[in-house]
Amino acid sequence: MAIKIYTENFPEKIMEKLFSNHVISQKDDILAVYVNTFLGHINDACIITPEKIIQWINKRNAVERKVLSFKKIKDITYEEKGLYGYINYHLSTKKTFVIKLNRQDGEKFYNLSRETWEKSEE
Structure with missing residues:
Protein backbone atom coordinates (compact mmCIF):
# COMPACT_ATOMS: atom_id res chain seq x y z
CA MET A 1 0.00 0.00 0.00
CA ALA A 2 1.27 3.45 -0.90
CA ILE A 3 -0.19 6.64 0.50
CA LYS A 4 1.17 9.93 -0.72
CA ILE A 5 0.44 13.60 -1.35
CA TYR A 6 1.55 15.11 -4.64
CA THR A 7 1.66 18.87 -5.15
CA GLU A 8 3.72 18.81 -8.34
CA ASN A 9 5.11 16.24 -10.76
CA PHE A 10 1.96 14.15 -10.55
CA PRO A 11 2.63 10.52 -11.59
CA GLU A 12 1.25 9.84 -15.06
CA LYS A 13 -0.25 6.45 -14.15
CA ILE A 14 -2.22 7.91 -11.26
CA MET A 15 -3.46 10.86 -13.30
CA GLU A 16 -4.47 8.56 -16.19
CA LYS A 17 -6.51 6.40 -13.80
CA LEU A 18 -8.21 9.45 -12.30
CA PHE A 19 -9.05 10.72 -15.81
CA SER A 20 -10.27 7.32 -17.04
CA ASN A 21 -12.48 6.89 -13.95
CA HIS A 41 -5.21 0.21 -7.97
CA ILE A 42 -6.43 3.47 -6.48
CA ALA A 62 -18.72 0.49 -5.27
CA VAL A 63 -17.40 3.85 -6.35
CA TYR A 86 -9.67 14.25 10.12
CA ILE A 87 -10.26 17.38 8.08
CA ASN A 88 -13.68 18.85 8.84
CA TYR A 89 -15.16 21.14 6.21
CA HIS A 90 -17.98 23.03 7.95
CA LEU A 91 -20.63 24.01 5.44
CA SER A 92 -23.09 26.88 5.47
CA THR A 93 -25.93 24.33 5.76
CA LYS A 94 -24.73 23.34 9.27
CA LYS A 95 -23.40 20.07 7.88
CA THR A 96 -19.82 18.87 8.00
CA PHE A 97 -17.95 17.13 5.20
CA VAL A 98 -15.16 14.98 6.69
CA ILE A 99 -12.09 13.55 5.00
CA LYS A 100 -10.12 10.88 6.86
CA LEU A 101 -6.42 10.70 6.00
CA ASN A 102 -3.42 9.06 7.58
CA ARG A 103 -1.98 11.24 10.32
CA GLN A 104 1.35 11.77 8.55
CA ASP A 105 -0.24 13.50 5.55
CA GLY A 106 -3.42 14.83 7.15
CA GLU A 107 -1.97 18.09 8.44
CA LYS A 108 -0.23 18.82 5.12
CA PHE A 109 -3.45 18.25 3.15
CA TYR A 110 -5.35 20.36 5.71
CA ASN A 111 -2.90 23.25 5.26
CA LEU A 112 -3.16 23.00 1.46
CA SER A 113 -6.96 22.97 1.50
CA ARG A 114 -7.17 25.81 4.05
CA GLU A 115 -4.77 27.94 2.00
CA THR A 116 -6.76 27.29 -1.19
CA TRP A 117 -10.05 28.03 0.60
CA GLU A 118 -8.72 31.34 1.95
CA LYS A 119 -7.57 32.34 -1.54
CA SER A 120 -10.99 31.49 -2.97
CA GLU A 121 -12.65 33.89 -0.51
CA GLU A 122 -10.64 36.88 -1.76
Missing part, protein backbone atom coordinates in the same frame (compact mmCIF):
# COMPACT_ATOMS: atom_id res chain seq x y z
CA HIS A 22 -13.96 10.38 -14.53
CA VAL A 23 -12.77 11.60 -11.14
CA ILE A 24 -11.15 14.65 -12.74
CA SER A 25 -11.23 16.16 -16.21
CA GLN A 26 -8.59 17.67 -18.45
CA LYS A 27 -10.04 21.10 -17.59
CA ASP A 28 -9.31 20.78 -13.86
CA ASP A 29 -6.32 22.73 -12.58
CA ILE A 30 -4.95 20.24 -10.04
CA LEU A 31 -3.15 21.78 -7.05
CA ALA A 32 -2.74 18.66 -4.89
CA VAL A 33 -3.60 14.96 -4.95
CA TYR A 34 -3.75 12.65 -1.93
CA VAL A 35 -3.85 9.08 -3.15
CA ASN A 36 -4.01 5.66 -1.49
CA THR A 37 -2.99 2.85 -3.84
CA PHE A 38 -2.69 -0.90 -3.42
CA LEU A 39 -1.14 -3.15 -6.07
CA GLY A 40 -1.52 -0.43 -8.68
CA ASN A 43 -8.43 2.80 -3.32
CA ASP A 44 -9.20 6.44 -2.64
CA ALA A 45 -8.10 9.88 -3.68
CA CYS A 46 -8.67 13.48 -2.63
CA ILE A 47 -7.97 16.22 -5.13
CA ILE A 48 -7.72 19.97 -4.54
CA THR A 49 -8.42 22.40 -7.38
CA PRO A 50 -8.77 26.19 -7.01
CA GLU A 51 -12.58 25.85 -6.92
CA LYS A 52 -13.31 22.52 -5.25
CA ILE A 53 -12.27 19.41 -3.36
CA ILE A 54 -13.01 16.04 -4.94
CA GLN A 55 -13.12 12.87 -2.85
CA TRP A 56 -13.18 9.54 -4.67
CA ILE A 57 -13.51 6.21 -2.84
CA ASN A 58 -13.40 2.78 -4.47
CA LYS A 59 -14.57 0.07 -2.07
CA ARG A 60 -15.45 -3.41 -3.28
CA ASN A 61 -16.44 -2.19 -6.74
CA GLU A 64 -18.30 7.02 -4.50
CA ARG A 65 -17.43 10.51 -5.75
CA LYS A 66 -18.09 13.65 -3.71
CA VAL A 67 -17.43 17.19 -4.89
CA LEU A 68 -17.32 20.12 -2.49
CA SER A 69 -17.12 23.71 -3.67
CA PHE A 70 -14.92 26.04 -1.62
CA LYS A 71 -17.73 28.62 -1.87
CA LYS A 72 -19.94 26.46 0.37
CA ILE A 73 -17.36 26.15 3.16
CA LYS A 74 -17.67 28.33 6.28
CA ASP A 75 -14.64 26.93 8.14
CA ILE A 76 -12.05 24.15 8.01
CA THR A 77 -10.71 22.39 11.11
CA TYR A 78 -8.29 19.55 11.69
CA GLU A 79 -8.12 16.93 14.44
CA GLU A 80 -6.05 13.83 15.05
CA LYS A 81 -7.41 10.60 16.49
CA GLY A 82 -5.10 7.61 16.71
CA LEU A 83 -3.43 6.92 13.38
CA TYR A 84 -5.69 9.24 11.42
CA GLY A 85 -6.19 12.92 10.80
Whole structure:
Protein backbone atom coordinates (compact mmCIF):
# COMPACT_ATOMS: atom_id res chain seq x y z
CA MET A 1 0.00 0.00 0.00
CA ALA A 2 1.27 3.45 -0.90
CA ILE A 3 -0.19 6.64 0.50
CA LYS A 4 1.17 9.93 -0.72
CA ILE A 5 0.44 13.60 -1.35
CA TYR A 6 1.55 15.11 -4.64
CA THR A 7 1.66 18.87 -5.15
CA GLU A 8 3.72 18.81 -8.34
CA ASN A 9 5.11 16.24 -10.76
CA PHE A 10 1.96 14.15 -10.55
CA PRO A 11 2.63 10.52 -11.59
CA GLU A 12 1.25 9.84 -15.06
CA LYS A 13 -0.25 6.45 -14.15
CA ILE A 14 -2.22 7.91 -11.26
CA MET A 15 -3.46 10.86 -13.30
CA GLU A 16 -4.47 8.56 -16.19
CA LYS A 17 -6.51 6.40 -13.80
CA LEU A 18 -8.21 9.45 -12.30
CA PHE A 19 -9.05 10.72 -15.81
CA SER A 20 -10.27 7.32 -17.04
CA ASN A 21 -12.48 6.89 -13.95
CA HIS A 22 -13.96 10.38 -14.53
CA VAL A 23 -12.77 11.60 -11.14
CA ILE A 24 -11.15 14.65 -12.74
CA SER A 25 -11.23 16.16 -16.21
CA GLN A 26 -8.59 17.67 -18.45
CA LYS A 27 -10.04 21.10 -17.59
CA ASP A 28 -9.31 20.78 -13.86
CA ASP A 29 -6.32 22.73 -12.58
CA ILE A 30 -4.95 20.24 -10.04
CA LEU A 31 -3.15 21.78 -7.05
CA ALA A 32 -2.74 18.66 -4.89
CA VAL A 33 -3.60 14.96 -4.95
CA TYR A 34 -3.75 12.65 -1.93
CA VAL A 35 -3.85 9.08 -3.15
CA ASN A 36 -4.01 5.66 -1.49
CA THR A 37 -2.99 2.85 -3.84
CA PHE A 38 -2.69 -0.90 -3.42
CA LEU A 39 -1.14 -3.15 -6.07
CA GLY A 40 -1.52 -0.43 -8.68
CA HIS A 41 -5.21 0.21 -7.97
CA ILE A 42 -6.43 3.47 -6.48
CA ASN A 43 -8.43 2.80 -3.32
CA ASP A 44 -9.20 6.44 -2.64
CA ALA A 45 -8.10 9.88 -3.68
CA CYS A 46 -8.67 13.48 -2.63
CA ILE A 47 -7.97 16.22 -5.13
CA ILE A 48 -7.72 19.97 -4.54
CA THR A 49 -8.42 22.40 -7.38
CA PRO A 50 -8.77 26.19 -7.01
CA GLU A 51 -12.58 25.85 -6.92
CA LYS A 52 -13.31 22.52 -5.25
CA ILE A 53 -12.27 19.41 -3.36
CA ILE A 54 -13.01 16.04 -4.94
CA GLN A 55 -13.12 12.87 -2.85
CA TRP A 56 -13.18 9.54 -4.67
CA ILE A 57 -13.51 6.21 -2.84
CA ASN A 58 -13.40 2.78 -4.47
CA LYS A 59 -14.57 0.07 -2.07
CA ARG A 60 -15.45 -3.41 -3.28
CA ASN A 61 -16.44 -2.19 -6.74
CA ALA A 62 -18.72 0.49 -5.27
CA VAL A 63 -17.40 3.85 -6.35
CA GLU A 64 -18.30 7.02 -4.50
CA ARG A 65 -17.43 10.51 -5.75
CA LYS A 66 -18.09 13.65 -3.71
CA VAL A 67 -17.43 17.19 -4.89
CA LEU A 68 -17.32 20.12 -2.49
CA SER A 69 -17.12 23.71 -3.67
CA PHE A 70 -14.92 26.04 -1.62
CA LYS A 71 -17.73 28.62 -1.87
CA LYS A 72 -19.94 26.46 0.37
CA ILE A 73 -17.36 26.15 3.16
CA LYS A 74 -17.67 28.33 6.28
CA ASP A 75 -14.64 26.93 8.14
CA ILE A 76 -12.05 24.15 8.01
CA THR A 77 -10.71 22.39 11.11
CA TYR A 78 -8.29 19.55 11.69
CA GLU A 79 -8.12 16.93 14.44
CA GLU A 80 -6.05 13.83 15.05
CA LYS A 81 -7.41 10.60 16.49
CA GLY A 82 -5.10 7.61 16.71
CA LEU A 83 -3.43 6.92 13.38
CA TYR A 84 -5.69 9.24 11.42
CA GLY A 85 -6.19 12.92 10.80
CA TYR A 86 -9.67 14.25 10.12
CA ILE A 87 -10.26 17.38 8.08
CA ASN A 88 -13.68 18.85 8.84
CA TYR A 89 -15.16 21.14 6.21
CA HIS A 90 -17.98 23.03 7.95
CA LEU A 91 -20.63 24.01 5.44
CA SER A 92 -23.09 26.88 5.47
CA THR A 93 -25.93 24.33 5.76
CA LYS A 94 -24.73 23.34 9.27
CA LYS A 95 -23.40 20.07 7.88
CA THR A 96 -19.82 18.87 8.00
CA PHE A 97 -17.95 17.13 5.20
CA VAL A 98 -15.16 14.98 6.69
CA ILE A 99 -12.09 13.55 5.00
CA LYS A 100 -10.12 10.88 6.86
CA LEU A 101 -6.42 10.70 6.00
CA ASN A 102 -3.42 9.06 7.58
CA ARG A 103 -1.98 11.24 10.32
CA GLN A 104 1.35 11.77 8.55
CA ASP A 105 -0.24 13.50 5.55
CA GLY A 106 -3.42 14.83 7.15
CA GLU A 107 -1.97 18.09 8.44
CA LYS A 108 -0.23 18.82 5.12
CA PHE A 109 -3.45 18.25 3.15
CA TYR A 110 -5.35 20.36 5.71
CA ASN A 111 -2.90 23.25 5.26
CA LEU A 112 -3.16 23.00 1.46
CA SER A 113 -6.96 22.97 1.50
CA ARG A 114 -7.17 25.81 4.05
CA GLU A 115 -4.77 27.94 2.00
CA THR A 116 -6.76 27.29 -1.19
CA TRP A 117 -10.05 28.03 0.60
CA GLU A 118 -8.72 31.34 1.95
CA LYS A 119 -7.57 32.34 -1.54
CA SER A 120 -10.99 31.49 -2.97
CA GLU A 121 -12.65 33.89 -0.51
CA GLU A 122 -10.64 36.88 -1.76
